[in-house]
Amino acid sequence: MSSTLLEVTRAAHEDVERLERLIVKDLQNDPPTTKDGLYQSHRVRNNIDTIISTTEKLVEIYEDKDNARKDEIAALGGQTATGVNVFSAFYDRLKEIREYHRKHPAARVVDANEEYEDLLKEEPVIEFSGEEAFGRYLDLHELFNQYINSKFGAKIEYSAYLDVFSQPHNIPWKLKSTRQYREYMENLLEYLIYFFQRTEPLQDLDRIFSKLEAEFEEQWANGQVQGWEKQGQENEDDPAQLTMIDLDYYSTVEELMEVGPEKLKEALAALGLKTGGTVQQRAERLLLTKHTPLEKLDKKHFAKGSHGPRQNGSTAVSQDINSLKQIALVEAKMKKLCDLLSKTIEQTKENVVKKQALTYEEMEQEREEEETQVDTESDDEDQQIYNPLKLPMGWDGKPIPYWLYKLHGLGQEFKCEICGNYSYWGRRAFERHFKEWRHQHGMRCLGIPNTKNFNEITNIQEAQELWEKIRERQGVNKWRPDLEEEYEDKEGNIYNKKTYTDLQRQGLI
Template sequence: METFGRYLDLHELYNEFINSKFGTLMEYSAYVGCFSQTDKISHSHKATREYLEHILEYLTSFLYRTEPLQDIDKIFLKLESEFEEQWANEGILGWGNKGTEKESEIDLDYYSTVEELVELGPEKLKQALAARGLKSGGTVQQRADRLFLLKVTPLEQLDRKHFAKVPHTKDGSNTAPNGNAFKEDMKKEIALMEVKMKRLCELLDEAFVRTKENAEKKLTLTYEEMEAEREEEEVQVDTESDDEEQQIYNPLKLPMGWDGKPIPYWLYKLHGLGQEFKCEICGNHSYWGRRAYERHFKEWRHQHGMRCLGIPNTKNFNEITSIEAKALWEKIQARQGVNKWRPDLEEEYEDQEGNIYNKKTYTDLQRQGLI
């Protein structure tokens, strides 16, 4: 079960793996752990390609469903362009061609009898025969006999019954002379699928970790416990959906908290949220609680109201919420006018005889030439 995208459901792929010729018997949790290590699988089986196709199909589908904003086509397009370059340079890990060709080459000049070839073992003989396009099946003795024929007979003159069957297209033409080109295309296709699969595994790394942990956890549970856990998850999902649909019961009209639910009543009383403060300057806007009321004097609504009245929003008008603030401002302006320093009357000047005059008198006497 994927549990709404939380876990990967790899059971079908797991059954396909353990029942295949290239697979090995293991626990499901172990399979999840080594799921992405397809380079350890033998690629000589036809079922390997189908297995990789099924993996790629499932992972792509899972990523589409869990992360719909991921542009998978763009990711694959970039991977394919990088893959072509790396394949040409034989930079794909585990898919180098030069090394395998050298390993499959057997110089028949060094062998004088079939028995010496038998000592090489079945795998080396199989690789050598496959590299030359010959049948690679049969016992070790049969393989050695078939390969030893090349010591006395050139490959071109060898009887066609010793050659492996070459795949044909619909029009009857050979797709791969000696089977090499066809095998090369197959290898390239499988390698590309592996690269795509590993990239998807990287994107779904967290889901793989959760899946493995869940699989290991289930190993310690009995069947009854697993059933109870599954039912609990289903009930939890149902209750969550029901909670979202139900209307919130709030008879006291308490303010909503960060979780979308009414805050506790004791918190409501602690902050005095039942007290209403109105401000005429703010257009009779209501503020609930002393804290909100004190903070509003520095907020945009109150500042805008003060600007409309032509009053500066200073400390003198703190805690004043009525329009009478305008009358107070006029009184302050008048008081500032009386106490204001006037230089023409209060600035003092002294003449040569030591007489003191204010600025206005001194200027008048100076104009008349009396000073």
């Protein structure tokens, strides 16, 4: 019976009201465990998202841009092209209703109480790694390795990294101008957002960030952003100090050409070198400064009237003040999330320190205590997990059974070059990672859309070759008017545009 627009509107309003009642009923239940509370939050979040999408459809119906709703209301009143006939409209609608029930004699009314019970028992799928222990701890090991192997980082222990990762203002701002730091901060922010959305689904992160961005704009204008005090004004006075292209990340001319002709031109101009030529010639000229000091370069590479470079040859300037501002904004968002997750960060620190302090004998003792002690779930969560085989953690924060470990092939390693040679254990985790943030970020860096065409592809070169083939195929399939646009002569003969034009030019038609 949802064939009419008004019936669709009524059904949408009913769905919204039903979901609102379901949310109220769900929130009236006090979850006994942390896991149940997280399930409840995700159920409510899913229902809220459904209400939002349904309401947006209702708004489109009420806007009635195509006048379909207005015409349907007029038809209900019996208005036709010939006049008003109320009885005709009534019997037409009655006939439609009878026809519907004739076709669906076994249709039954859905009991809302049954749907309530099913939806309230639903357990949403929430993915946590074993290290995260169902949202109790952060898993920053990958970002930790990225930090200690960088120029802006330091060789510290993981426990010490948990104290400093939320304090980017302690890093000198000149080290923040590199691509390596920008990628690190973007990865850190993406992980924290992903973790926050899994553990706090009812928080409105968009509203939090909107408020933060408004405050950030004011602080940046006044030079009060922590770690970036007055850097904006200083950089405006000295364009050569904006941001640098770190040539350590480029080993060939082809790689440097991907930066683009304009960026290469700006970098060469900042060094006092010639900016003309093709993209390849500019890249070759700039790459010379990687291993050769500027004062030892041949004078033919320098522009006429140049007074020499404004900085050393290991790096070149290529970014404007807006890029620095974006890095500072990413830092601000990251620090805001750290404030919201402060309790989780503290629990992660305590867990890491506890693991480091345990000896083998203490781990054995804890294992024996776990075998003899029967306690509640909350008490079990506070105990140290004995895991000598280093099996992955399950949803309850405990190691999965060994037979399940073998069944899913979790001992099999899959590496993805697009994800930075990150390892995935087990076929299921490998297949799932193509939709996760790390792989999506890698594809964005390559400038390739993360579609189903690229599933199972982990090699950067293979992905780029496939993308080129797809682009070529799309180019072939484009409409070509000279061959596909049709023309008809006086006798009814059909020609394409090119043939018709030639015949007409020759006076044959």
